Amino acid sequence: KNEVEQSPQNLTAQEGEFITIxxxxxxxxxxxxxxxxxxxxxxxxxxxxxxxxxxxxRLIATINIxxxxxxLHITASxxxxxxxxxxxxxxxxxxTFGEGTQLTVNP
Amino acid sequence: DVKxxxxxxxxxxxxxxxxxxxxxxxxxxxxxFWYRQDPGLGLRLIYFSYDVxxxxxxxxxxxxxxxxxxxxxxxxxxxxxxxxxTSMYLCASNPxxxxxxxxxxxxxxxxxxx
Numbered sequence: 008k009n010e011v012e013q014s015p016q017n018l019t020a021q022e023g024e025f026i027t028i029x030x031x032x033x034x035x036x037x038x039x040x041x042x043x044x045x046x047x048x049x050x051x052x053x054x055x056x057x058x059x060x061x062x063x064x065r066l067i068a069t070i071n072i073x074x075x076x077x078x079l080h081i082t083a084s085x086x087x088x089x090x091x092x093x094x095x096x097x098x099x100x101x102x103t104f105g106e107g108t109q110l111t112v113n114p
Numbered sequence: 115d116v117k118x119x120x121x122x123x124x125x126x127x128x129x130x131x132x133x134x135x136x137x138x139x140x141x142x143x144x145x146x147f148w149y150r151q152d153p154g155l156g157l158r159l160i161y162f163s164y165d166v167x168x169x170x171x172x173x174x175x176x177x178x179x180x181x182x183x184x185x186x187x188x189x190x191x192x193x194x195x196x197x198x199x200t201s202m203y204l205c206a207s208n209p210x211x212x213x214x215x216x217x218x219x220x221x222x223x224x225x226x227x228x
Contacts, residue, residue: 011156040217048123048202048222055216093156102217104156 013105026081030094120220133192137205144210146188
């Protein structure tokens with residue numbers, strides 16, 4: 008079993024839909040990252056969380072430390088949100104990455 | 115804005131060739147990292163460096179070496195490329211002090227070994 012599991016692996020939505028991507032982990036962590044990777048490869052950091060909830064524009068990230076679970080929500084999704092979303096957990100000095108969720112938002 | 119620049123976006127090499135992947139960051143970050151990304155496996159750490167001339171093995175260092183002669187530049191070297199090193203390679207950096215943990219990534223270098 009991977010230390011970081013994301014679900015779903017693939018997600019297709021219509022423009023405007025509310026989207027949720029989940030991340031579960033099995034180790035004690037000091038922080039959790041959500042990253043976005045567009046076609047072509049570049050990765051951008053969206054959020055770093057150690058507790059609670061963060062919001063940036065249409066993106067919301069939550070974390071439940073007791074349940075070892077985090078969610079990334081996208082409200083009013085848009086085709087430009089199409090990307091791979093990656094969860095990564097920081098434990099000690101080490102970062103462990105999930106395999107990513109491929110999101111496609113159709114117009 | 116922090117910029118992490120990888121020298122080549124796409125490379126095609128032959129088995130046995132020596133390959134250099136260069137990464138430069140312009141924010142005076144102490145920490146630099148090389149990852150490879152493969153379908154179904156996510157990002158895996160090859161090597162990292164926390165200072166000039168310092169390096170630490172990551173999870174999959176076999177077949178790779180690194181060089182950090184200057185603070186801004188971290189090079190990944192494949193001494194004798196093999197087909198199983200065909201992958202996307204990503205460089206990242208972050209500061210040692212005041213480290214929020216946020217990583218800044220380059221655009222990636224997609225290497226094909228024939």
